Amino acid sequence: MIIVAGWLAVAPEERDTYLESCVEAVRLARAAPGCLEYALGADLLDPGRVTVYERWESDADLERFRGSGPSDEQAARILDASVARYRISAVEAP
Numbered sequence: 001m002i003i004v005a006g007w008l009a010v011a012p013e014e015r016d017t018y019l020e021s022c023v024e025a026v027r028l029a030r031a032a033p034g035c036l037e038y039a040l041g042a043d044l045l046d047p048g049r050v051t052v053y054e055r056w057e058s059d060a061d062l063e064r065f066r067g068s069g070p071s072d073e074q075a076a077r078i079l080d081a082s083v084a085r086y087r088i089s090a091v092e093a094p
Contacts (some may be wrong), residue, residue, distance in 0.1 A: 034061020049092030
């Protein structure tokens with residue numbers, strides 16, 4: 001399993017517009033083969049922060065979906081980011 005998690009920084013006054021521009025990407029990701037979870041959300045404390053969380057069955061599934069990444073318009077709105085890919089070797093029930 002692959003997990004992609006982290007955050008994006010956008011201008012606080014543009015965060016809602018940024019998230020609205022991502023709706024179709026979220027819809028497509030969730031319908032993509034191998035996607036277990038795909039979520040972008042507004043941080044509850046920082047008005048300029050977007051939380052990123054994805055779970056994929058494999059690297060191949062993630063790469064097949066990822067393509068070229070965010071559109072130029074979306075990428076231009078991202079001021080900073082810290083997102084990493086984690087390779088999970090086992091899953092344990094709580």
